[in-house]
Amino acid sequence: GENVEQHPSTLSVQEGDSAVIKCTYSDSASNYFPWYKQELGKRPQLIIDIRSNVGEKKDQRIAVTLNKTAKHFSLHITETQPEDSAVYFCAASIRGNNRLAFGKGNQVVVIP
């Protein structure tokens, strides 16, 4: 089945710097790649997603890039702020598109 891995598991950045989280996936048939943000004690919420026919997508300070050949996609957060501190989950659609395989999550800590 689909295997999604995230690196690094924990990332600390100074406020104002950029953060990059990378995910790799195994199923070449995956065609949908969302990123979810989960603040402490809260529910996961979608922050950005990308489909396989697009190489990059941007929404204000966040962007996602997709390399289908290498089977990896990355989340980029620029000008980080304390409210960006959270756990970020990447996911990839499983063949058939009724399910997602989630990575184990990255803890991002923005140091003021």
Add this chain to the structure above:
Amino acid sequence: NAGVTQTPKFQVLKTGQSMTLQCAQDMNHNSMYWYRQDPGMGLRLIYYSASEGTTDKGEVPNGYNVSRLNKREFSLRLESAAPSQTSVYFCASSMTGMNTEAFFGQGTRLTVV
């Protein structure tokens, strides 16, 4: 418009007890899901319902059952709770399958002693 609502928010069970976690969505979504979240393990799919009237096993279905009562409601039942089922449970829904935005409930923190 409440989105996805789960009850209860917290629950403590004794080993062997049973309980049902309730989930309802008011977004007219077709697909609903139950996940469990454990430290360092991410979100693991227990069961899902692609559409009203269908249910399928996910990655970790053992010890659980589900019912898609109608389009709005999807319940998760633990027939005989075990300490290994201590976790945070999230219900989610999406319009059609998981290639559209999924909305999560607020979670249920379950402890089995």
